[in-house]
Amino acid sequence: MSIPDSHRASREPAAARIFALIRDRILSASLPPGEQMISAQQIAREMGVSRTVVKNALDQLAAEGYLQPGPRSSLLVAAGAVLRTPPAQEIASAPPGKFVPFRFDLIDFRPGVPDLSRFPVRLWQRISGEVWRQMTPLDLSYSQPEGRAELRREITRYLTAFRGVRCQPEQILITSGSTQALSIVSRVLLRRTRPACISEDPGSAESRQIIAAMGGRIVPVPADEKGLVTDELPQRARPSFIHVTPSHQFPLGGTMPVQRRVQLLGYAQRHSAFIVEEDCDGDFRYDSPPVSAIQGLIPSRVIYIGTFSMTLFPSLRVGFIVVPPPLIEEMRNAKRRADFHTAALEQLVLARLIKDGYFARHLAAMSKNYRQTRTLLLDALHRHFGGEARILGTASGLHVCVRFPGIRFTPTLLNRIDLAGVGVYPVEDHAIRKGRWEDTLILGFGMLDDRRINTGIAILKRCLPAS
Amino acid sequence: MSIPDSHRASREPAAARIFALIRDRILSASLPPGEQMISAQQIAREMGVSRTVVKNALDQLAAEGYLQPGPRSSLLVAAGAVLRTPPAQEIASAPPGKFVPFRFDLIDFRPGVPDLSRFPVRLWQRISGEVWRQMTPLDLSYSQPEGRAELRREITRYLTAFRGVRCQPEQILITSGSTQALSIVSRVLLRRTRPACISEDPGSAESRQIIAAMGGRIVPVPADEKGLVTDELPQRARPSFIHVTPSHQFPLGGTMPVQRRVQLLGYAQRHSAFIVEEDCDGDFRYDSPPVSAIQGLIPSRVIYIGTFSMTLFPSLRVGFIVVPPPLIEEMRNAKRRADFHTAALEQLVLARLIKDGYFARHLAAMSKNYRQTRTLLLDALHRHFGGEARILGTASGLHVCVRFPGIRFTPTLLNRIDLAGVGVYPVEDHAIRKGRWEDTLILGFGMLDDRRINTGIAILKRCLPAS
Numbered sequence: 063m064s065i066p067d068s069h070r071a072s073r074e075p076a077a078a079r080i081f082a083l084i085r086d087r088i089l090s091a092s093l094p095p096g097e098q099m100i101s102a103q104q105i106a107r108e109m110g111v112s113r114t115v116v117k118n119a120l121d122q123l124a125a126e127g128y129l130q131p132g133p134r135s136s137l138l139v140a141a142g143a144v145l146r147t148p149p150a151q152e153i154a155s156a157p158p159g160k161f162v163p164f165r166f167d168l169i170d171f172r173p174g175v176p177d178l179s180r181f182p183v184r185l186w187q188r189i190s191g192e193v194w195r196q197m198t199p200l201d202l203s204y205s206q207p208e209g210r211a212e213l214r215r216e217i218t219r220y221l222t223a224f225r226g227v228r229c230q231p232e233q234i235l236i237t238s239g240s241t242q243a244l245s246i247v248s249r250v251l252l253r254r255t256r257p258a259c260i261s262e263d264p265g266s267a268e269s270r271q272i273i274a275a276m277g278g279r280i281v282p283v284p285a286d287e288k289g290l291v292t293d294e295l296p297q298r299a300r301p302s303f304i305h306v307t308p309s310h311q312f313p314l315g316g317t318m319p320v321q322r323r324v325q326l327l328g329y330a331q332r333h334s335a336f337i338v339e340e341d342c343d344g345d346f347r348y349d350s351p352p353v354s355a356i357q358g359l360i361p362s363r364v365i366y367i368g369t370f371s372m373t374l375f376p377s378l379r380v381g382f383i384v385v386p387p388p389l390i391e392e393m394r395n396a397k398r399r400a401d402f403h404t405a406a407l408e409q410l411v412l413a414r415l416i417k418d419g420y421f422a423r424h425l426a427a428m429s430k431n432y433r434q435t436r437t438l439l440l441d442a443l444h445r446h447f448g449g450e451a452r453i454l455g456t457a458s459g460l461h462v463c464v465r466f467p468g469i470r471f472t473p474t475l476l477n478r479i480d481l482a483g484v485g486v487y488p489v490e491d492h493a494i495r496k497g498r499w500e501d502t503l504i505l506g507f508g509m510l511d512d513r514r515i516n517t518g519i520a521i522l523k524r525c526l527p528a529s
Numbered sequence: 530m531s532i533p534d535s536h537r538a539s540r541e542p543a544a545a546r547i548f549a550l551i552r553d554r555i556l557s558a559s560l561p562p563g564e565q566m567i568s569a570q571q572i573a574r575e576m577g578v579s580r581t582v583v584k585n586a587l588d589q590l591a592a593e594g595y596l597q598p599g600p601r602s603s604l605l606v607a608a609g610a611v612l613r614t615p616p617a618q619e620i621a622s623a624p625p626g627k628f629v630p631f632r633f634d635l636i637d638f639r640p641g642v643p644d645l646s647r648f649p650v651r652l653w654q655r656i657s658g659e660v661w662r663q664m665t666p667l668d669l670s671y672s673q674p675e676g677r678a679e680l681r682r683e684i685t686r687y688l689t690a691f692r693g694v695r696c697q698p699e700q701i702l703i704t705s706g707s708t709q710a711l712s713i714v715s716r717v718l719l720r721r722t723r724p725a726c727i728s729e730d731p732g733s734a735e736s737r738q739i740i741a742a743m744g745g746r747i748v749p750v751p752a753d754e755k756g757l758v759t760d761e762l763p764q765r766a767r768p769s770f771i772h773v774t775p776s777h778q779f780p781l782g783g784t785m786p787v788q789r790r791v792q793l794l795g796y797a798q799r800h801s802a803f804i805v806e807e808d809c810d811g812d813f814r815y816d817s818p819p820v821s822a823i824q825g826l827i828p829s830r831v832i833y834i835g836t837f838s839m840t841l842f843p844s845l846r847v848g849f850i851v852v853p854p855p856l857i858e859e860m861r862n863a864k865r866r867a868d869f870h871t872a873a874l875e876q877l878v879l880a881r882l883i884k885d886g887y888f889a890r891h892l893a894a895m896s897k898n899y900r901q902t903r904t905l906l907l908d909a910l911h912r913h914f915g916g917e918a919r920i921l922g923t924a925s926g927l928h929v930c931v932r933f934p935g936i937r938f939t940p941t942l943l944n945r946i947d948l949a950g951v952g953v954y955p956v957e958d959h960a961i962r963k964g965r966w967e968d969t970l971i972l973g974f975g976m977l978d979d980r981r982i983n984t985g986i987a988i989l990k991r992c993l994p995a996s
Contacts, residue, residue, distance in 0.1 A: 078690070089791075089826065125817035127786030142788030146795060147827060156699030156854040159861065163671040178666035187661040194654040199645035199976070202842035204630040223545075232623030238705055242868035249742075275716075275866045319594030321609030324556075328613060350592035359556065360614060375669035377873035387623040394626065399742045401709035405872055406844035509666070 076111045080119040088128050088143050095141040098132055163376075164509060169518035170485040173313065173461035173506030174342075176372050177431060185420060186411065193410045205406050207398035208390075209236025209382070212413035217382055220416055221368070224345065224425075226354025228361050229384045235393050238404045240342055240369035240381040244269055244305075246396045247338055247365055247383060248276035251302045260304040260335075262290050264493040266312045269305060269340070278302075282494040285311055287454050289318030292325035303336040303365070304329070309344030309353050313489050313504045315455010315463050323356050330363050336386075337364045343372040345425055347458040348433045362386050370412065372460060372508075373425055380408055432460060432508065435515070439507045442519040460508040463489060469526055470500045479525045484518050543578045547586040555595050555610050562608040565599055630843075631976065636985035637952040640780065640928035640973035641809075643839050644898060652887060653878065660877045672873050674865035675857075676703025676849070679880035684849055687883055688835070691812065691892075693821025695828050696851045702860050705871045707809055707836035707848040711736055711772075713863045714805055714832055714850060715743035718769045727771040727802075729757050731960040733779045736772060736807070745769070749961040752778055754921050756785030759792035770803040770832070771796070776811030776820050780959050780971045782922010782930050790823050797830050803853075804831045810839040812892055814925040815900045829853045837879065839927060839975075840892055847875055899927060899975065902982070906974045909986040927975040930956060936993055937967045946992045951985045 087093040099105075102120060106113040120137060123129045132138035164175050208214070214234035221227035237243040252259070252273075259273050263282035270280050281299045284291045289311045290304075304326065308318035318326075330337050339356050347353065357364040361384075369381035385393045397403070415421045436456065443451050443464060454463040469475075471488045479486055487506070489499040507515065554560040566572075569587060573580040587604060590596045599605035631642050675681070681701040688694035704710040719726070719740075726740050730749035737747050748766045751758045756778040757771075771793065775785035785793075797804050806823050814820065824831040828851075836848035852860045864870070882888045903923065910918050910931060919932040936942075938955045946953055954973070956966040974982065 085821075121817060122820075125784075126820050127788055140788065143791055145791055145826060147798065156697050156852075156857055158699055159673040159675045161671075161673045161675075161865075163673075164667065166667070175670055178669040181666075181669055183661060183664055187658060190657065190661070191654060194650060194657070197650055199648075200631065200633070202645040202648055202844050203642055204628075204843045206626040206628045206630075208626045208628075230623050232625055238868035238872070241866070245867055272866050275863070317592075321594055321607065324610055324612055331614065350588060353589075353593050354552075359612060376671045377669050377870075379868060379870070379872040385623075390623055396742070398628075399708070399739050400712055400867065401705040401846060403844075403846065405705070405846040405875060407875075408872060 076115045077118040077122075080105070080109060080111065080116060081122050084119065084123055085126075085128055088123075088139055089145045091144040093139050095139050095144070097139045099129060099137040099139065101136075165485055168480070168483055168485040169510065169514045169521070171461075171487065171503075171505040171507070171510070171518060172485060173487060173504045174372070174376075174508075175506060176375065176460060176508045177428065177435075178375055178509065180428065180431060181375050182420070182424060186415070189414050189418075189420075190407070190411050193407065193414065197407075201406055201410070205403045205409075207235075207394045207403050208232075209234065209404060210406060210409040210413065212417075213409040214382075216413045216416035217368075220421070221355075221366075221384065224352060224422075225341065225368075226358040227366055227384055228358050229366075233385050233387065233390065235383045235385055235390075235397055236404050236409060237381045237383060237397065238401060239371060239376075239379045240340065240367050241268075241272060242400065243367040243369070243381045243383045244272045244338070244340065245276060246393060246400060247303075247367065248273045248278055250389060250392050250396050251336055251338075251365075252277050256300050256302045258299050258301045260295065260299060260301045261494070262306060262311060263495055264313055264489050264499055265305070265307070267492045269312075270494075273305065280494065284495075285314055285316070287314060287316040289314075289316045289322060290326065292322045292329065295326070295329045300333060301335045303338045305338045305340065306356075307340050307342075308356055309341045310457075310459035311455070312342075313455075313461070313463060313492050315457070315459060315461065317353050317457055318356075323359065327356070327360055327363060331360075338367065339364050340367045342367075342369050343459040345373050346429050346432050346460065348429075348436060349457050353458075357384060362388075365389070373421070373428070374412075378408055378412075380404060380412060435507050435510065436462070438512050438515050439505065439510075439519070442516050446519050446523040454502075461504050461506040463502055463504055465502045466526065467501055471503060472500075475525070479522060482521050482525050484521045484525070486522065543582045544585040544589075547572070547576060547578065547583060548589050551586065551590055552593075552595055555590075555606055556612045558611040560606050562606050562611070564606045566596060566604040566606065568603075632952055635947070635950055635952040636977065636981045636988070638928075638954065638970075638972040638974070638977070638985065639952055640954060640971045641839070641843075641975075642973060643842065643927060643975045644895065644902075645842055645976065647895065647898060648842050649887070649891060653882070656881050656885075656887075657874070657878050660874065660881065664874075668873055668877070672870045672876075674702075674861045674870050675699075676701065676871060677873060677876040677880065679884075680876040681849075683880045683883035684835075687888070688822075688833075688851065691819060691889075692808065692835075693825040694833055694851055695825050696833075700852050700854065700857065702850045702852055702857075702864055703871050703876060704848045704850060704864065705868060706838060706843075706846045707807065707834050708735075708739060709867065710834040710836070710848045710850045711739045711805070711807065712743060713860060713867060714770075714834065715740045715745055717856060717859045717863050718803055718805075718832075719744050723767050723769045725766050725768045727762065727766060727768045728961070729773060729778060730962060731780055731956050731966055732772070732774070734959045736779075737961075740772065747961065751962075752781055752783075754781060754783040756781075756783050756789060757793065759789045759796065762793070762796045767800060768802045770805045772805045772807065773823075774807050774809075775823055776808045777924075777926035778922070779809075780922075780928070780930060780956050782924070782926060782928065784820050784924055785823075790826065794823070794827055794830060798827075805834065806831050807834045809834075809836050810926040812840050813896050813899050813927065815896070815903060816924050820925075824851060829855075832856070840888070840895070841879075845875055845879075847871060847879060902974045902977065903929070905979050905982050906972065906977075906986070909983050913986050913990040921969075928971050928973040930969055930971055932969045933993065934968055938970060939967075942992070946989060949988050949992050951988045951992070953989065 129137040214231040259278040262285040357366040366384035452465040487504040489502040681698040726745040729752040824833040833851035921930040954971040956969040
């Protein structure tokens with residue numbers, strides 16, 4: 063395999079070394095402007111390399127303007143190539159990343175991680191191969207900011223059938239996960255008018271950070287076991303939007319009943335505010351049929367956000383927004399400026415997965431799986447804590463909340479539990495007004511099996527002060 | 530394959546229909562609060578469906594709070610479920626997307642599209658298969674916002690060897706293309722202090738929109754055939770950063786010589802501003818070795834942005850930022866809030882592609898290919914226009930610029946060329962101060978072959994007024 067000229071100099075370590083050596087001497091003025099370079103032959107001899115190597119280095123120096131032609135085919139050091147600050151010799155040390163996605167060294171009750179050991183890798187791989195075989199140059203080029211039509215069509219069908227959402231494919235905007243969805247929605251809505259945004263308290267701390275990063279001013283409204291307490295919506299806030307998780311409130315786990323939905327819609331209409339309905343794990347519902355989206359009640363007032371992170375896998379990074387028609391143009395522009403569009407391949411694989419029925423089957427199988435795991439967790443909690451623990455939000459999703467009346471999950475206590483080998487997550491971390499949820503933990507169960515759940519809850523029990 | 534209960538109601542059209550029917554009657558108060566529902570048996574008989582179907586619909590209505598238990602196991606319509614605005618029957622029509630990635634119905638000289646017909650689809654597919662075979666649950670879960678370590682390591686090696694960039698893998702932040710890179714960089718830098726940002730004029734209109742969307746105030750500085758005219762940098766602007774494309778200025782195509790680089794660095798240091806160096810197609814250089822990045826001169830002062838859109842394919846959506854260590858934490862946080870992280874699979878495939886040497890080989894083969902295509906284009910221009918056309922920016926990248934002295938590319942003229950079957954792109958679209966580049970076209974050649982280039986230039990010649 064031959065390397066063309068244009069890549070030779072930099073690929074050849076010797077030439078690159080000589081280039082850098084001479085360049086740095088010019089930049090630091092130890093080879094002053096106007097100085098005539100000694101011949102390539104001489105350099106080659108002195109450095110113990112071939113003349114071709116030196117020639118390549120000198121060519122590059124000339125191309126970048128360090129050297130210029132002099133008399134009798136000599137090369138002169140060009141003027142204006144001296145840096146006041148000498149070229150950096152050292153690079154300051156850079157911090158390593160801190161993010162840990164899931165701790166396999168613990169029994170990790172982290173919420174928001176699906177059971178990835180059951181993901182149908184081979185199926186995905188097969189469909190991915192089929193998609194690649196049919197890829198055209200057009201598929202490899204830039205795509206529409208709103209996402210591939212194939213996927214928007216399938217998402218529309220799925221949302222209509224499973225989630226009670228009412229929309230057309232043109233209303234779907236494919237995003238890089240629900241994080242980007244919320245970021246784009248916040249940017250567009252907050253830019254329009256008012257910076258205030260009503261958030262559930264407790265509610266996802268991550269979501270609030272995304273909204274705040276776009277200039278949102280968070281107005282907290284309490285949430286309880288039935289989601290946002292709509293009676294407490296402030297009459298004077300003039301919010302741009304109300305961010306809710308009605309199908310499975312994060313973190314408390316409740317489902318918002320229709321009465322509150324009606325109140326919320328009335329409030330939104332009176333205040334000309336939008337409702338941003340985030341629904342990330344509402345597909346998994348255990349004791350009753352899945353609850354329909356608020357979006358289905360008044361599609362013009364609600365922006366619906368979904369993701370495939372919980373139903374398929376998080377590192378896929380595909381989510382979507384259902385946008386009311388008057389906002390479509392602005393949302394597409396915001397997406398285009400954020401990252402042009404989401405990668406095409408995943409979109410095409412996903413479209414086929416839904417179209418061919420595999421997605422519905424996977425959802426059904428995972429629902430069954432999670433229902434069993436949830437039962438194991440509830441049994442273990444009951445066995446170890448009996449009436450001492452009060453369990454919330456068990457009807458859907460991949461986590462439950464547990465209140466331990468009289469216990470305060472202080473950093474010291476959490477650290478003790480961690481050292482004992484168990485990861486638990488306090489609701490208090492997601493509270494805006496502090497001090498009301500210090501006795502409550504979020505226990506995610508998506509990734510855990512029978513043995514880990516039992517051991518984990520037994521260890522938790524041992525770590526808590528006797529009540 | 531059995532569907533668990535939780536998905537039955539919504540998957541079954543009859544149950545969903547009955548659910549929606551009763552729900553809408555409750556929402557519109559035609560079934561008033563407190564009313565006792567007729568029995569499931571009666572509904573089943575009236576609607577001509579099975580009792581199980583009705584039972585599923587009623588269960589869901591109860592789960593969502595529309596119905597509540599009444600005396601003698603009857604069901605009552607719950608209070609508070611009446612919507613003032615009746616549920617929307619119609620969805621306003623949504624506009625279809627407008628974006629066209631590349632026009633195959635034209636001879637399209639669109640810049641910024643690589644030759645996708647030569648992309649090694651099978652190789653990518655094979656490596657992708659290998660990566661999937663080795664995927665662990667951890668790979669499927671959330672990943673670090675900064676991107677996969679495997680890819681950051683390979684990008685560091687590639688940048689060091691090919692682009693003269695000096696960095697550690699910890700300084701690399703993987704982004705969803707260069708669009709997101711510029712968006713994140715703008716957000717972090719503009720938040721810090723000052724809203725002003727110096728841009729090349731003419732310079733990419735798209736880039737300016739991204740910067741402006743993050744609150745940047747664009748201060749134009751002229752660019753010519755050697756990139757930004759550093760003599761014209763304003764002494765009073767106090768910019769947050771200077772956005773430049775020194776290896777292949779967009780759109781004019783020039784390479785910035787070291788003298789201007791030194792001036793630019795001096796300016797940035799005096800004004801405590803950063804230089805944002807965008808380098809999207811500098812890998813393809815035809816007449817001399819590739820030019821090193823400004824970043825290599827003073828790594829602490831320069832933020833380097835790259836992408837794989839031009840070297841591999843645009844719909845991949847993978848780019849990267851080389852971040853000076855003091856800004857790393859903030860950039861990672863901004864990335865996390867933008868979309869958490871870029872999809873993992875592409876990162877792993879790309880890492881292996883670079884590591885195993887395929888990427889360097891592909892670059893070399895494409896460079897050779899583009900050099901030939903460029904020669905064809907220059908020949909065609911020379912044949913048809915001779916001295917009438919002045920060609921700029923031929924040394925690198927996937928487009929050239931051509932000045933046609935005396936010609937004004939008005940919308941009427943551009944439309945005439947379009948109707949004749951040729952797509953050309955005026956530099957004037959990318960100019961801030963208008964009126965200086967009306968005679969200049971951008972001609973991209975990445976996707977075109979011999980025949981199309983010749984026909985396209987012949988048609989262009991026919992469309993222009995005789996001079």
